[in-house]
């Protein structure tokens with residue numbers, strides 16, 4: 309019999325199992341393979357696995373959650389490498405690099421579509437939340453917990469909205485070659501913070517992202533961010549002010565020089 313990628317027998321996205329006709333035959337990479345050598349998860353049914361990487365004919369979106377994540381990753385990696393090598397070309401379906409402004413902007417038809425960046429941003433956020441739940445489940449096997457239901461709604465069913473916050477690391481202009489993050493980690497400390505505050509933080513593409521992963525996050529936001537800022541500061545990271553991502557271009561889509569200004 310062919311190997312099946314399931315441990316609990318239920319899909320973390322649609323909450324259905326084999327008795328409802330779901331199959332678990334395809335290797336579910338918890339983070340798109342296009343980002344690197346990424347781990348293989350489980351309890352992600354074939355239908356949901358395909359869903360995140362494709363756009364349906366009736367969708368309003370130009371881009372799938374996974375492609376939005378891959379494209380953003382590509383843009384930020386390009387900007388980080390172009391600091392060192394100005395001959396680099398940006399390979400992207402949706403964005404181009406403008407030499408005159410040293411900035412990345414939507415290209416061709418996309419530039420003319422006012423809704424493009426908004427849609428792209430929503431898909432990027434859904435892609436990040438997708439990665440979180442798949443990786444969390446791979447590491448803890450607790451992804452079916454109902455406190456993650458709103459992640460299922462947002463990422464899988466495209467309902468509601470979840471915020472994404474981030475800090476830029478000002479003293480890390482090279483962002484360690486886009487830091488080749490290809491898995492998330494869930495040490496005890498991160499799990500405790502998740503339980504207490506409902507937040508999970510991840511370092512990706514030279515930034516620290518904050519996800520509201522459980523309904524608890526609504527309550528203790530201020531305390532949590534104060535604590536986190538203090539912790540990163542103690543580690544020697546000089547961080548920018550906290551930003552709530554409204555548009556993907558909030559993620560500094562410009563070529564940063566190595567001489568970054570210090571301070572907040």
Ligand SMILES: [Zn+2]
Nearest residue numbers: 319322353356
């Ligand atoms: Zn499913």
